[in-house]
Amino acid sequence: MENLDITETSTIQKLENLLLVAVPRDLTDRDVLKLRRQVLEETRRYHSQWVLLDFSRVDICDSFFGRFIQSTARMAGLMGANVAVAGLQDAVIETMVELGMTLPNIHAVLDLDDALALSREGETDDGLLAMESPGHAITDSLSLDSPFDDSTFIPPTEV
Amino acid sequence: MTGQAQNPKRFSISSVVDVVQARRSGLELALKMGFHPAEANKVAVVISELGRNIELYAGQGSITVTPHTEVKGQYIEIIAEDQGPGILDVARVLKGGYTTSSGMGLGISGSQRLMDEFEIHSVVGQGTRIRAVKRMQ
Numbered sequence: 001m002e003n004l005d006i007t008e009t010s011t012i013q014k015l016e017n018l019l020l021v022a023v024p025r026d027l028t029d030r031d032v033l034k035l036r037r038q039v040l041e042e043t044r045r046y047h048s049q050w051v052l053l054d055f056s057r058v059d060i061c062d063s064f065f066g067r068f069i070q071s072t073a074r075m076a077g078l079m080g081a082n083v084a085v086a087g088l089q090d091a092v093i094e095t096m097v098e099l100g101m102t103l104p105n106i107h108a109v110l111d112l113d114d115a116l117a118l119s120r121e122g123e124t125d126d127g128l129l130a131m132e133s134p135g136h137a138i139t140d141s142l143s144l145d146s147p148f149d150d151s152t153f154i155p156p157t158e159v
Numbered sequence: 160m161t162g163q164a165q166n167p168k169r170f171s172i173s174s175v176v177d178v179v180q181a182r183r184s185g186l187e188l189a190l191k192m193g194f195h196p197a198e199a200n201k202v203a204v205v206i207s208e209l210g211r212n213i214e215l216y217a218g219q220g221s222i223t224v225t226p227h228t229e230v231k232g233q234y235i236e237i238i239a240e241d242q243g244p245g246i247l248d249v250a251r252v253l254k255g256g257y258t259t260s261s262g263m264g265l266g267i268s269g270s271q272r273l274m275d276e277f278e279i280h281s282v283v284g285q286g287t288r289i290r291a292v293k294r295m296q
Contacts, residue, residue: 026179026183027179028175028176028178028179029175029178029211030175059186059200060182060183060186060200060203060204060207061204062182062204062207062208062211062266063204063208063265063266063269064207064211066265089196090197091195091196091197091199091200092200094197094200094201095197095200095201095204095273098201098269098272098273099204099265099269099270099272099273100255100265100268100269100272101265101269
């Protein structure tokens with residue numbers, strides 16, 4: 001595993017065809033945008049096919065963070081990479097859902113092992129946090145109303 | 160709503176760093192009061208959303224977080240105040256999906272959903288005052 005320390009608090013690591021991003025807590029909006037650019041740069045640099053955003057350290061996730069996940073997935077998708085999230089705390093998930101966030105085309109995995117398994121299998125359908133998988137528990141809870149409409153970010157593609 | 164206020168915490172907001180500090184303090188305060196982590200998280204996110212709006216639209220303002228105790232239980236009150244441009248169409252902002260800057264268009268409407276009470280008083284050209292209340296379940 002090659003360590004690519006970007007800042008004092010965030011770490012991006014290359015692992016096989018996966019880019020592991022440990023998202024720090026207490027990021028400002030500026031930090032969030034900076035992190036997104038770093039993720040995309042490293043994705044391209046290592047031709048990563050998967051990006052895993054590890055949120056286990058994040059205990060406050062407001063709408064800007066939701067946009068970060070969403071826009072990173074859209075942008076990484078244009079580079080040919082899939083994005084998965086892991087480690088979202090239950091308190092954070094409850095707030096995200098009630099806030100009205102939608103995270104289409106985002107994979108949810110339990111941990112790094114699951115992410116590696118997913119990337120090795122090359123699966124793209126199971127675990128999608130989108131409406132095309134209505135039977136998935138997390139899918140149901142994270143596919144709500146109020147899609148984002150900010151012009152700064154690429155809006156989600158409704159499915 | 161009446162109740163005994165305890166040690167209000169006032170945060171000056173003029174940068175994104177101030178917003179992060181205010182929401183972190185709000186989370187810790189709510190947890191200290193005994194809020195469930197999921198409820199405390201909502202308090203923190205609302206502080207973050209309202210703080211961002213102040214920073215984006217007004218440039219500066221304040222957020223005051225006050226714990227209250229009354230016979231029916233405890234609650235936390237968040238008051239966000241600024242002397243910025245004000246909100247032209249409050250109803251539209253509350254409906255969601257409306258933004259005039261790099262914001263999300265979800266902050267106010269989403270915050271309203273997370274809180275038990277949510278009031279906006281805004282005068283164009285004078286400023287905005289938003290009061291939000293989260294009750295302990």
